[in-house]
Amino acid sequence: MTKKKHKxxxxxxxxxxxxxxxxxxxTGHVKLKxxxxxxxxxxxxxxxxxxYFPTTNPATEKVLAQVAHADESDVDKAxxxxxxxxxxxxxxLSAKERGKYxxxxxxxxxxxxxxxxxxxxxxxxxxIRESRDVDVxxxxxxxxxxxxxxxxxxxxxxxxxxxxxxxxxxxxxxxxPLLMAAWKIAxxxxxxxxxxxxxxxxxxxxxxxxxxxxxxxxxxxGVVNIxxxxxxxGAAIVNHPDIxxxxxxxxxxxxxxxQKAVAGTGKKLTLExxxxxxxxxxxxxxxxxxxxxxxNGIFFNQGHVCCAGxxxxxxxxxxxxxxxxxxxxxxxxxxxxxxxxxxxxxxxNSREQLDTIRKYIKIGKDEGAxxxxxxxxxxxxxxxxxxTLFTDVAQSSRIAQEEIFGPVLxxxxxxxxxxxIQKANNSPYGLAAGVWTDKGSRxxxxxxxxxxGVIWANTYNKFDPTSPFGGYKESGFGxxxxxxxxxxxxxxxxxxxxx
Amino acid sequence: MRLEILKTYKxxxxxxxxxxxxxxxxxxxxxxxxxxxxxxxxxxxDFRNAVVAARKAFGSWSEKTAFxxxxxxxxxxxxxxxxxxxxxxELVKQGSTDAKAKQEVELAIDxxxxxxxxxxxxxxVFSSVxxxxxxHFNFSALEPMGVVGIIAPQANGLIxxxxxxxxxxxxxxxxVVLASENLPLCAITFAEVLAxxxxxxGVVNIxxxxxxxLVxxxxxxxxxxxxxxxGGNREYGxxxxxxxxxxxxxxxxxxxxxxxxxxxxxxYITDLQELKTTWHxxxxxxxxxxxx
Numbered sequence: 070m071t072k073k074k075h076k077x078x079x080x081x082x083x084x085x086x087x088x089x090x091x092x093x094x095x096t097g098h099v100k101l102k103x104x105x106x107x108x109x110x111x112x113x114x115x116x117x118x119x120x121y122f123p124t125t126n127p128a129t130e131k132v133l134a135q136v137a138h139a140d141e142s143d144v145d146k147a148x149x150x151x152x153x154x155x156x157x158x159x160x161x162l163s164a165k166e167r168g169k170y171x172x173x174x175x176x177x178x179x180x181x182x183x184x185x186x187x188x189x190x191x192x193x194x195x196x197i198r199e200s201r202d203v204d205v206x207x208x209x210x211x212x213x214x215x216x217x218x219x220x221x222x223x224x225x226x227x228x229x230x231x232x233x234x235x236x237x238x239x240x241x242x243x244x245x246p247l248l249m250a251a252w253k254i255a256x257x258x259x260x261x262x263x264x265x266x267x268x269x270x271x272x273x274x275x276x277x278x279x280x281x282x283x284x285x286x287x288x289x290x291g292v293v294n295i296x297x298x299x300x301x302x303g304a305a306i307v308n309h310p311d312i313x314x315x316x317x318x319x320x321x322x323x324x325x326x327x328q329k330a331v332a333g334t335g336k337k338l339t340l341e342x343x344x345x346x347x348x349x350x351x352x353x354x355x356x357x358x359x360x361x362x363x364x365n366g367i368f369f370n371q372g373h374v375c376c377a378g379x380x381x382x383x384x385x386x387x388x389x390x391x392x393x394x395x396x397x398x399x400x401x402x403x404x405x406x407x408x409x410x411x412x413x414x415x416x417x418n419s420r421e422q423l424d425t426i427r428k429y430i431k432i433g434k435d436e437g438a439x440x441x442x443x444x445x446x447x448x449x450x451x452x453x454x455x456x457t458l459f460t461d462v463a464q465s466s467r468i469a470q471e472e473i474f475g476p477v478l479x480x481x482x483x484x485x486x487x488x489x490i491q492k493a494n495n496s497p498y499g500l501a502a503g504v505w506t507d508k509g510s511r512x513x514x515x516x517x518x519x520x521x522g523v524i525w526a527n528t529y530n531k532f533d534p535t536s537p538f539g540g541y542k543e544s545g546f547g548x549x550x551x552x553x554x555x556x557x558x559x560x561x562x563x564x565x566x567x568x
Numbered sequence: 569m570r571l572e573i574l575k576t577y578k579x580x581x582x583x584x585x586x587x588x589x590x591x592x593x594x595x596x597x598x599x600x601x602x603x604x605x606x607x608x609x610x611x612x613x614d615f616r617n618a619v620v621a622a623r624k625a626f627g628s629w630s631e632k633t634a635f636x637x638x639x640x641x642x643x644x645x646x647x648x649x650x651x652x653x654x655x656x657x658e659l660v661k662q663g664s665t666d667a668k669a670k671q672e673v674e675l676a677i678d679x680x681x682x683x684x685x686x687x688x689x690x691x692x693v694f695s696s697v698x699x700x701x702x703x704h705f706n707f708s709a710l711e712p713m714g715v716v717g718i719i720a721p722q723a724n725g726l727i728x729x730x731x732x733x734x735x736x737x738x739x740x741x742x743x744v745v746l747a748s749e750n751l752p753l754c755a756i757t758f759a760e761v762l763a764x765x766x767x768x769x770g771v772v773n774i775x776x777x778x779x780x781x782l783v784x785x786x787x788x789x790x791x792x793x794x795x796x797x798x799g800g801n802r803e804y805g806x807x808x809x810x811x812x813x814x815x816x817x818x819x820x821x822x823x824x825x826x827x828x829x830x831x832x833x834x835x836y837i838t839d840l841q842e843l844k845t846t847w848h849x850x851x852x853x854x855x856x857x858x859x860x
Binding site: 210227228229321324325326328329332333340342497512516517520521522523524525526527528531533535536537538539541542543544545546548551552553561563 | 693696698699700701702704706708711713714793805806809810812813814815816818830833835842843844845846847848849
């Protein structure tokens with residue numbers, strides 16, 4: 070018997086750099102119009118001013134389409150349509166039928182999911198992987214979830230008699246354009262309100278596709294009106310006297326202006342604002358999983374996430390190891406064409422936001438923090454930033470206090486549990502927080518002491534239509550999602566019991 | 569003839585009864601125009617001190633067990649019952665009739681018992697386990713907002729005060745309260761009840777003085793999380809609503825007088841609660857199902 074010599078030949082080199090071949094999602098299926106009008110009273114109409122503005126693909130800086138700029142008179146027209154639809158049709162429809170319309174919208178969205186995902190990626194710069202697997206399915210599911218509530222409202226709030234509010238004015242941001250439209254429209258309709266919605270100026274396209282879907286669903290004219298425009302359009306909605314409810318998602322700065330504007334008007338208000346969420350890693354955490362969670366926490370959607378885990382707190386004993394692993398992981402992230410299925414980090418949403426992120430990176434350096442950025446190549450055109458982290462960050466540092474809304478992570482260390490609770494809570498914001506530890510009792514200690522509306526333990530950036538979302542402190546008030554999200558769209562009166 | 573000992577009405581901060589730091593006073597009158605007492609005319613500084621005391625008390629009060637908070641609220645009812653005659657006398661002195669005063673005091677006592685009972689129940693009624701479509705356990709529970717500023721109703725010096733304070737502290741908040749300007753006597757006597765009810769010092773702080781002077785403090789103080797306005801003045805209500813943006817305060821304007829049975833319900837508790845949602849992954853290995 071001859072012994073076969075063991076082969077020492079190396080078949081695969083796991084140490085070298087591996088490259089993926091480009092794998093772009095086809096856009097051939099998508100036919101964008103040259104121009105998008107306003108959706109008012111069941112019709113697509115030109116803005117009164119005749120003004121349009123371009124919306125661009127942030128990954129290529131090319132114009133995708135022209136979009137109508139609604140002014141005060143268009144807003145007034147939309148509110149009148151919404152009021153008329155509320156009085157004459159929507160509030161008279163049985164709750165069951167109302168629910169069925171919402172189900173129908175959800176199904177149509179599912180049928181067009183691929184188109185919606187591609188357009189979302191083109192317009193917002195987010196990776197196709199995320200728009201396909203997160204944004205669009207969650208948006209559909211949101212409609213599904215709230216559709217079923219329409220005829221079950223009486224069970225939601227014990228001993229309250231609930232009724233709809235009337236016309237809801239809704240203003241949404243550019244980071245999750247379609248998903249935020251779903252978060253706003255679905256509960257408003259389920260509760261029996263009609264809607265005037267304004268998408269952000271840099272990401273209006275999926276909202277207009279949603280308008281087409283709503284139109285196709287046969288929803289009565291005027292129940293949902295969608296107006297594109299800038300801040301002045303949003304202001305006209307906030308200040309319109311015949312609106313009963315304002316729902317806003319966006320910056321804390323604008324949220325405060327809206328809170329002041331709405332004061333004394335009797336309009337019901339919910340605000341989902343900014344954040345500077347702490348992600349806390351204890352020495353007993355499963356480090357590799359935690360590193361993945363931290364990366365997902367801050368680099369998901371280019372860091373354009375109000376609940377992004379932008380402040381990392383690492384227990385001192387494992388800081389060196391964790392920071393090294395984070396740096397290694399940063400280097401493996403693919404930054405580039407958002408349409409490529411391999412891309413981890415897509416384009417920054419706009420030139421303006423790119424400038425903001427660069428400004429903060431400079432501030433971080435000027436403040437004396439140590440910067441590390443991925444060594445990856447970034448495309449020559451389009452708005453891109455390398456994933457970046459800062460160590461040696463002081464608690465008082467602006468990059469640790471202010472919301473950057475980009476792929477920039479600050480890292481601080483801690484020794485004791487009391488210290489990290491204090492540091493984590495030392496922020497005007499209170500939207501979310503993350504905790505990584507293997508110890509169950511510590512998880513509950515931490516999750517109950519952190520002053521934030523959403524706490525992820527051993528996970529991060531998870532969302533679901535059944536799960537209420539919203540902040541403490543200057544991150545806003547009111548919740549979206551779940552049974553509790555209905556409350557924002559209902560008037561509640563004493564029920565049958567005496568008290 | 570024995571000379572009556574008159575009571576000095578002070579304010580209530582951090583479980584102690586200091587005079588206003590400003591040394592000022594005002595003299596509300598009864599229906600016949602006779603002075604009721606020299607009340608502390610609380611200043612901005614008193615307000616700030618009260619907020620510091622409330623913030624300090626908030627942590628330990630909110631972390632007491634719900635059962636324990638219920639026990640303490642019930643203890644407040646016991647103490648109030650024991651001092652019933654004193655409250656009736658004060659209400660009459662401030663213009664109420666014997667019958668009405670008795671009714672108001674009894675309603676206040678019963679309302680304490682009502683909210684004592686809610687302490688360990690509202691959480692179950694309003695929390696939820698959320699059936700998310702992924703392998704996570706997800707639940708939402710209520711947590712107190714923090715430091716709440718309360719401007720109590722001007723009418724009904726006892727029941728208005730008690731009805732606005734109780735749901736706030738039943739839910740684990742700490743508060744700074746401005747008593748009715750013209751009917752302030754019961755507020756300070758109620759503070760004496762609180763001081764002997766095992767309530768953590770600083771959970772309730774009560775000031776006397778004028779809305780005109782202090783209303784701005786309520787909405788502009790950066791360490792106040794929410795404001796309950798029940799004073800009935802639209803102008804002040806609007807000032808609070810439009811000033812609350814400085815730190816995104818939650819504002820609740822109550823226009824009822826709290827004399828009816830329907831003026832007590834758990835939604836007065838949940839108004840001053842935040843909702844916290846917690847996620848944790850569920851391990852997903854092996855093929856065994858729960859259908860053994």
